[in-house]
Amino acid sequence: MMGILFSRILITPIDFVGVVTVGGLEMENGVRRWLVNISQWNPSEAQFASVISLFRVDEQTAITRYIKFEDKKRALVSRLLQYSLVHEVLGIPSDKIIIHRTAEGKPYLKNSIDFPFSNFNFNVSHHGDYVGIASEPLCLVGLDIVSITTPKQETELEFINNFSPYLTALEWKNIAHAGSSEEMLAEFYRYWCLKEAFVKAIGAGLDYGLCRLEFHHTNWTGVSVYIDGVESKKWRFSLSKLDEKHWASIARGLPNKANELCCSDLSLPELGFTFRTVEELISNVN
Amino acid sequence: MATVSAASVRFASLKPASRSNQTNGVTSGVKFVTIGTSKLSFPSLRSSRFRVHCAAKPETVNKVIDIVKKQLALSDDTSLTPESKFSSLGADSLDTVEIVMCLEEEFDISVDEDNSQNITTVQEAADLIEKLVLQKAEAA
Numbered sequence: 074m075m076g077i078l079f080s081r082i083l084i085t086p087i088d089f090v091g092v093v094t095v096g097g098l099e100m101e102n103g104v105r106r107w108l109v110n111i112s113q114w115n116p117s118e119a120q121f122a123s124v125i126s127l128f129r130v131d132e133q134t135a136i137t138r139y140i141k142f143e144d145k146k147r148a149l150v151s152r153l154l155q156y157s158l159v160h161e162v163l164g165i166p167s168d169k170i171i172i173h174r175t176a177e178g179k180p181y182l183k184n185s186i187d188f189p190f191s192n193f194n195f196n197v198s199h200h201g202d203y204v205g206i207a208s209e210p211l212c213l214v215g216l217d218i219v220s221i222t223t224p225k226q227e228t229e230l231e232f233i234n235n236f237s238p239y240l241t242a243l244e245w246k247n248i249a250h251a252g253s254s255e256e257m258l259a260e261f262y263r264y265w266c267l268k269e270a271f272v273k274a275i276g277a278g279l280d281y282g283l284c285r286l287e288f289h290h291t292n293w294t295g296v297s298v299y300i301d302g303v304e305s306k307k308w309r310f311s312l313s314k315l316d317e318k319h320w321a322s323i324a325r326g327l328p329n330k331a332n333e334l335c336c337s338d339l340s341l342p343e344l345g346f347t348f349r350t351v352e353e354l355i356s357n358v359n
Numbered sequence: 360m361a362t363v364s365a366a367s368v369r370f371a372s373l374k375p376a377s378r379s380n381q382t383n384g385v386t387s388g389v390k391f392v393t394i395g396t397s398k399l400s401f402p403s404l405r406s407s408r409f410r411v412h413c414a415a416k417p418e419t420v421n422k423v424i425d426i427v428k429k430q431l432a433l434s435d436d437t438s439l440t441p442e443s444k445f446s447s448l449g450a451d452s453l454d455t456v457e458i459v460m461c462l463e464e465e466f467d468i469s470v471d472e473d474n475s476q477n478i479t480t481v482q483e484a485a486d487l488i489e490k491l492v493l494q495k496a497e498a499a
Contacts, residue, residue, distance in 0.1 A: 140447050
């Protein structure tokens with residue numbers, strides 16, 4: 074049904090606020106791609122405390138239990154993104170939003186949602202300077218951000234070798250032929266990013282073998298995944314360079330029971346990321 | 360009883376995995392990273408088959424602490440105790456793989472599916488390591 078709805082709408086370029094214009098009217102389509110650069114937010118202790126206090130006690134505890142301040146910051150910004158997005162897309166008052174986590178730790182909206190957003194789902198990620206969120210009304214969505222970090226205790230090759238069980242022979246070959254050790258490292262991180270986005274989209278935990286996934290691409294465009302050697306038509310991927318050291322991948326897939334015909338969402342072009350500031354998110358949530 | 364908010368680490372098998380989804384609590388692959396969750400977190404159901412009876416020696420605990428501190432670049436004055444929960448240390452999936460690798464190398468053990476256990480704290484990791492070291496010695 075959703076597929077029919079979308080396929081009949083004349084899709085104007087989906088602008089960055091995630092709405093579709095239909096006959097001059099803006100319709101919420103539930104799609105968001107937001108990023109925050111947390112290196113640009115340096116709150117004082119007092120400021121940080123006041124932002125934390127916007128959340129319920131259980132969320133506050135979840136944030137403050139991190140030892141490193143950078144982790145607390147990421148946890149807080151992640152929640153700001155989640156609550157802000159749900160509030161904006163679904164119109165639920167911030168204090169009524171209930172976000173729980175699966176056994177694997179994936180956050181999800183507990184509030185019951187009506188059609189057409191009954192399969193609304195989102196995913197968050199952070200690494201390095203960025204915290205991000207992606208949402209979709211129907212397709213499953215996974216987001217992963219990687220920060221390409223030169224290993225400190227070992228060489229790039231030694232570092233990459235730690236992950237050999239998680240990559241396929243083809244992927245290894247591509248990494249090995251990427252050029253300098255920096256280029257190999259970046260290549261590895263891109264593969265890792267895609268794998269993580271997929272696993273996060275399906276909400277899998279440890280019982281998913283990353284080496285079952287093989288990513289094919291042409292210069293990192295037209296990315297597709299082979300699962301257990303078979304190309305999957307139910308998944309689309311995109312990989313974006315955020316800056317010299319950061320990449321983000323989005324995995325979008327059809328929910329289990331859907332077949333390709335019933336959901337043309339998957340063929341919609343991938344939306345670019347919008348950069349948000351912490352201040353904007355705070356005022357959204359307040 | 361599974362505690363949803365508990366954070367625990369399951370040492371994933373690091374051997375090339377030809378195994379697929381298994382339902383006996385055995386896993387391969389690495390936990391994905393999610394914000395604000397215990398990065399080394401997995402369902403906290405403790406399998407009764409693997410209950411550890413003896414607490415690990417302090418040296419083992421200290422070695423675990425050293426490896427974790429180094430891997431997560433925690434400052435020297437960060438106090439890590441045997442009770443420290445992995446969930447609070449902000450390890451992501453890449454860190455998890457490396458920590459397990461380091462522990463395997465340091466103790467010359469192999470953490471495979473049959474031995475995997477849910478670990479929530481440094482002490483529990485050390486306990487598992489000693490159990491594996493003992494098993495290896497007994498098997499030799």
